[in-house]
Amino acid sequence: MVIVKKFKAPVILAILFLLLAFWAPEIANRSAVVSFNYLKEMALVLPPVFILMGLLEVWVPKEKIRQLIGSKSGIKGMFFSFLMGTLPTGPLYMAFPMAGSLLDKGARVSNIVIFLGAWAAIKIPQLIAETEFLGLQFTALRFILTLTAVIIIGLIMERLIKTTDIPSLLEKNE
């Protein structure tokens, strides 16, 4: 019963899919193909991302994180957060647990926003594809503007958010 409750949303969605299969088989078909592709991607990329997070949790001490991307890390911390974000991985939502864990360990809010921004928008394979389809000029300009925006958003958010606003992933787990 607990499990059914925990998986309430997916169960409801599965029922929706079934209903749709009767009423609008064409939409249901398209939806199923998209969902299946996402499931495949997730099954492939999710385990390594979470194991990396586990290794980070166990091996990297708080002081190290604080020193690298904490409140006194300055430009170096920004650069390091950016680099971590550009690691070749999956879509943005896969970065949330890792970001939560880093914040937990004392990372600066602005650096986490930069990390998430880089993860979302600044990936080398993604930039190559963008250049191919939309041109170098478009890609370069969007890259520069996005990077600037992410840094500004990070600095603004840092002023608005207190550490108590952030839930702790591992403590709330129990």
Added chain:
Amino acid sequence: MTTIVIYALLAVLLALSIIKDRQKTRQAMMVAVKAIWKMAPGLLAIIGVVGLILGILPPETIEQLVGAEAGFTATATAALIGAITLIPALISFPLAASLLRSGATIATIAAFITTLVMVGFVTAPLEIKALGKKFTLLRNGFSLLAALLIALMMGVIL
């Protein structure tokens, strides 16, 4: 390609971890399993919702919605569609290119791509779980705003 890189990276780090301390490696795996279990319902829900949205709103429909029109309405619509959908980069760039060919402005496709990668309505519940309501609201709100600004600036410059 990216999957190979991340698995290679993981293999090296995992090997190092096992050599240095088996107990700690076990602990790391436990952290990973627990986190996956915690996120599983949200992740499955995302898969379902994204499928439904793209089933109802396939690329052809998106093209009809923002294709031929110009002006701020089209740009705002594109930003909104980018914010609520979750399309992999490999599909979104060709889609953006075909939008451009069918008459969309530079600003419109810039808005679409930028919100697509930076703003996530569907993934918000997951983000809230990991980073809190305030963080999620602010990050997505500012990103949406930034996407519109970036789009307008790109429209002017290019």
